[in-house]
Amino acid sequence: xxxxxxxxxxxxxxxMDAVYHSVPDEADALFTWDYEKGARPALSKxxxxxxxxxxxxATDLDWSIDVDPERVCAEMxxxxxxxxxxxxxxxxPGSPVASWGDKEWxxxxxxxxxxxxxxxxxxEQGALLCTAKIVETVPWIDAKYYAATQVVDExxxxxxxxxxxxTKLEGHYPINAHLRMLLDDIIRDSRWDMTYLGMxxxxxxxxxxxxxxxxxxxxxxxxxxxxRYVMSDExxxxAFGVLSLQEYxxxxxxxxxxxxQEFAFEAAIRMRDRFLQQEVWDRLxxxxxxxxxxxxxxxxxxxxxxxxxxxxxxxxxKKLGLLDAGATNGNPGWLRQKFTExxxxxxxxxxxxGEEYEALDEVAKDRAASVNATA
Numbered sequence: 001x002x003x004x005x006x007x008x009x010x011x012x013x014x015x016m017d018a019v020y021h022s023v024p025d026e027a028d029a030l031f032t033w034d035y036e037k038g039a040r041p042a043l044s045k046x047x048x049x050x051x052x053x054x055x056x057x058a059t060d061l062d063w064s065i066d067v068d069p070e071r072v073c074a075e076m077x078x079x080x081x082x083x084x085x086x087x088x089x090x091x092x093p094g095s096p097v098a099s100w101g102d103k104e105w106x107x108x109x110x111x112x113x114x115x116x117x118x119x120x121x122x123x124e125q126g127a128l129l130c131t132a133k134i135v136e137t138v139p140w141i142d143a144k145y146y147a148a149t150q151v152v153d154e155x156x157x158x159x160x161x162x163x164x165x166x167t168k169l170e171g172h173y174p175i176n177a178h179l180r181m182l183l184d185d186i187i188r189d190s191r192w193d194m195t196y197l198g199m200x201x202x203x204x205x206x207x208x209x210x211x212x213x214x215x216x217x218x219x220x221x222x223x224x225x226x227x228r229y230v231m232s233d234e235x236x237x238x239a240f241g242v243l244s245l246q247e248y249x250x251x252x253x254x255x256x257x258x259x260x261q262e263f264a265f266e267a268a269i270r271m272r273d274r275f276l277q278q279e280v281w282d283r284l285x286x287x288x289x290x291x292x293x294x295x296x297x298x299x300x301x302x303x304x305x306x307x308x309x310x311x312x313x314x315x316x317x318k319k320l321g322l323l324d325a326g327a328t329n330g331n332p333g334w335l336r337q338k339f340t341e342x343x344x345x346x347x348x349x350x351x352x353x354g355e356e357y358e359a360l361d362e363v364a365k366d367r368a369a370s371v372n373a374t375a
Contacts, residue, residue, distance in 0.1 A: 005293050008273050011177045021180070027190040029136040036141070042243045043142040046357075050149035050236055053363045055229050057160040060363075065222040067168040072220045073113040074106070085298070092294050096286045104284075111280045114165070118173040119274060120210070121161035123203055126183035127237070128154035130199040137192035143244055150240065153233040160226055168222065173279055182270040193248050197260055200241025201320070202267040205312040208234040213308055228362040235357035238312060242352060245320050257325045261335040264322060268313065268342070275306050310344035315352040323348060 015021070038044045077086070086105070090097050097104070131154055134147040165172045186198035208231060215227040249257065276295055278288035317323055317335060324333035332340070339345045 004296060005289060008178075008276065008292055009278065009289055011181055011273070013174060013177045013180060023184050023187045025133065025187055025190075027133060027137050027192065027195075030139055030192075032139055032141055032144070034141060037145070038142070040140060040142045040243075040247070043140070043146055043240070046236060046240060046243065047142065047146040047149065049358070049361070050146060050153075053232060053236070053361055054149075054152065055156070055363050057156045057163070060229070061160065061226055062222060063163070063167070065220075067220055067222060069169050070106070070110065072169070072218065072223060073110040075218050075220070076113050076116075076214065077109040088298060089294060092297065094290075095294055096290055107284060108280070110170075111283055112277065114169055114171055115173045115176075115277050115280045116210075117161060117165055117169065119176050119179055120207065121158060121165060121172070122175040123179060123183070123207060124154055124157040124161060126179075126186070127199055127204060128158060130183075130186055130195050131237075133187065133195055134192065134199075137195065138244070139192075140244075143240075146240055150233075150237055153237070157230055157233065160230070164223065164226065176274045176277070176279065178270045178273040182267055182274075186267075193245060194260075194263060196241045196245050197264060198267055200237055201245070201316050202264060202271065202313060204234055204237045204241070205316055206271050206309045208238055209309045209312045232360050232362045235360040238316060239357040242316050242319055249320055249322075254326060257322065258334065261322050261325065261333075261338075264317060265335060265338045268310070268339075268344075271309070272306065272342070275309075307344060310339075311347045311350055314339055314344055314347040315350045318348050319352045 086097075086108075089095060090100065092098075097108075100108075128151065131147050131150040135144050135151065138144055138147060182198070182203070186195055186203070189195065189198070211227050211231045211234065215224060215231065218224050218227070249260070252260075276292050278292065281288045281291040314323075317339075322333075323336045323339070325335070327333040327336070336345060336348075339348075
């Protein structure tokens with residue numbers, strides 16, 4: 001436990017005031033002279049869907065809506081969540097939040113939500129850069145076509161999350177060190193499929209689950225519509241990863257698949273550590289080292305939010321064959337064993353996003369409803 005805490009806290013941002021962050025990228029930009037569209041029908045279908053599902057963050061969302069930041073933040077930590085998780089946290093022996101009252105808990109809910117939305121914004125910029133890299137590096141023209149539409153999607157996501165933070169909430173956070181390390185690794189890797197795996201499957205899969213969780217809880221109309229539209233895009237993005245990697249991974253050796261399994265698990269751990277939110281505890285005057293120790297001591301099953309974040313990742317890893325690759329003599333596959341250890345294997349049979357994305361086309365639903373209303 002002590003080693004885990006030390007390793008987690010050792011990951012820090014040492015250039016907090018810098019405006020720019022540079023990451024070396026050694027990947028080759030790959031031209032293809034095979035322009036035949038439709039060689040991969042599933043990707044071609046996804047590309048057509050993306051072209052008709054574009055939306056404008058400036059005009060399709062009603063930014064005139066007044067938002068009560070305190071109410072929005074409080075919704076994300078309703079009474080059930082507080083009683084089930086935060087109360088247990090406060091009841092632990094030596095807990096630094098044992099004496100907190102309503103004022104302190106209100107500050108915690110506000111800062112936690114600001115931190116969460118800030119990290120989504122930073123993650124979307126990571127997706128923007130990664131998808132631009134996929135356009136350069138993926139060898140298939142159908143994948144280049146679709147990835148180009150995702151670049152536009154990600155720019156829009158950065159725009160709307162940034163605007164919501166700046167105009168509707170009160171402040172924001174810099175990028176979490178664990179998230180930045182993961183994004184750096186994804187961008188730095190020269191293999192195009194690792195960009196897919198790290199971003200499309202892991203980071204985007206977690207984001208899709210988190211947005212769904214938030215959308216279900218919030219009643220704030222601007223945020224609810226924003227999340228609906230972003231989720232529609234994200235479902236296509238994760239499906240893009242599933243459809244592309246499913247073909248590619250079928251051709252890899254066992255040793256090559258093991259490298260992908262280990263990369264996926266390392267990404268999962270970094271995303272878990274991101275939600276320990278050391279920056280929030282520090283801003284609230286609580287020693288992050290002490291608080292992280294208490295958080296790690298809680299049973300995993302009590303943190304419903306963190307567990308649900310893997311509800312998209314695990315079934316997609318299963319569809320890609322990453323869960324059970326390498327299983328021998330009755331022993332489970334390496335990644336299945338690791339996901340079991342961190343308590344998220346229960347999601348393996350949930351719907352994978354390669355099948356789900358068409359049902360999440362909220363932009364098309366709203367346009368159809370608008371046409372029907374004026375008919």
